[in-house]
Amino acid sequence: MTYNTHRFGFSLLEMIAVIAILGILATIILPRASSGNDAAKVAACHVYKGDIEIQAELWNHNTGSWPAADLASIGADANYFPEGLPTCPVDGTTYTIDTSTGLVIGHSH
Ligand SMILES: [Zn+2]
Structure with missing residues (x-):
């Protein structure tokens, strides 16, 4: 039980590291590659979705359960979003999530 919990926690750290790297790459590379403000906004949206x-x-x-679909519960908790929910x-x-998967709905810009 303890071992499984530890393994899951480590996989979360790995996911956080991957998202952080993707976020850095997205903010550095995507705006330059397309030289468009819209592309930078789309990249930022993808970073927010991942976060x-x-x-x-x-x-x-x-x-043990997913946050509310409108993120009101998790958004009010500074442990998760100290600067508030992004738009x-x-x-x-x-942003809203699918409460059966935990994934953000839409925003496939
Ligand atoms: Zn979006």
Whole structure:
């Protein structure tokens, strides 16, 4: 039991590292490659999606259930989003998740 919990925690760390690297790459490479402000916004949206899904995974790991679909529960918890929930830089909408998978709905810009 303890071993399994440790293994799961480590995989979360790996996911966080991957998302962080992707975020850095996206913010550095994508805006230059397309030289468009829209592309930078799309890249930022993808980073936010990844961040929300990671935090939702942590919430699920800690509480045993997914956060509310509108993210009101997790968004109010500074342990997960100390700077508040992000909104989509492309269309300005708030993010929602599928409460059966924990994945952000839409935003396939
Ligand atoms: Zn978006």
